[in-house]
Amino acid sequence: MDTNMTTQPPNKPKRRTYSAEFKELLNRPEIVGDSTLQENTTMKTRNYTPEMKERAVRMLIEAKDDYPSTWSAIKAIAPKIGCTPETLRSWHKKHIDKTIPAKIQAQSQAEHIKELERENRELKQANEIIKKAAAFFAQAELDRKPK
Template sequence: MNKLNKFSPEVRERAVRMVQEHRGEYPSLWAAVESIAPKIGCVPQTLLEWVKRAEVDAGMRPGTTTAEAQRIKELEREIKELRRANDILRTASAFFAQAELDRKLKS
């Protein structure tokens, strides 16, 4: 399920920085990305995603930042664990309540 990252964070940062520094030399962002991507060894779409992610993280583009996305993921995981614990407790409570009723009836 986890995807293997072929590029280190340093390479990603360097590639994004190159696009941002040379963006004015090209007619569009896509043209800059198409020119720089082969130098890094990735496909242009991947580099464009890195640039967009960096812009969101820097507040230059609307969207969910990497830190916010990580926090949301952690909270969703915690909710899932709490729901599982509640189900276990609910089942155990019902089991012990039934056992208590059975015991009273036998007396």
Template sequence: MSRQGRFSPEVRERAVKLVLEHQTEYDSQWAAIGSVAAKIGCTAETLRGWVRQQERDTGRREGMTTTEKERIKQLEREVRELRQANEILRKASAYFAQAELDRRSKR
């Protein structure tokens, strides 16, 4: 289950849009972020993270996009499941091999 937080995607998107549209009215992007964050009730650092991710998603900043992050999470989950399955199969194989040895020694 994904950790969404207390802000809907619509609120996040609108807050980022406000920062990007109005940053020229402030001395710095950080000042714009602080102003918008106060208005929507989140911390400036939270909003800064949303803005940075939007910049990565649109190619204005280097780094992993949201889609790439989701794909990596999916692959890590799949690797974890496959490792668990391999461990189960390894233990089952060892169990049946031991059972076969026990059966042969009783003859």
């Protein structure tokens, strides 16, 4: 067995070390603030249990109606559970993909497109009516005799 290879115990989080090139990019005088990286600086990745993920998604689904958008709900809930908003968004997307079959999702999207097309037609008709009314009243104003 090679003694140069080191392995981490399975229960320790994975660590990523920064390359010297990356450290050199950050250690520049024109960068404002603390741009120094220590030699032992590492990024930790956190492993979440499936129960934690399910709980977070449930929290999001329950609170989603209290916010103007799903993303704003995600941004509000993610710090409470200790993850990034992008992580919570990906858990939510996986949950939706898993619970709602793709056929139903596609059907729902098709219905939404039909609804938008119908609304678009109605708005175009209303716009035409307004244009005709404006032209009618403009002509009536021109035809009116001055006092």
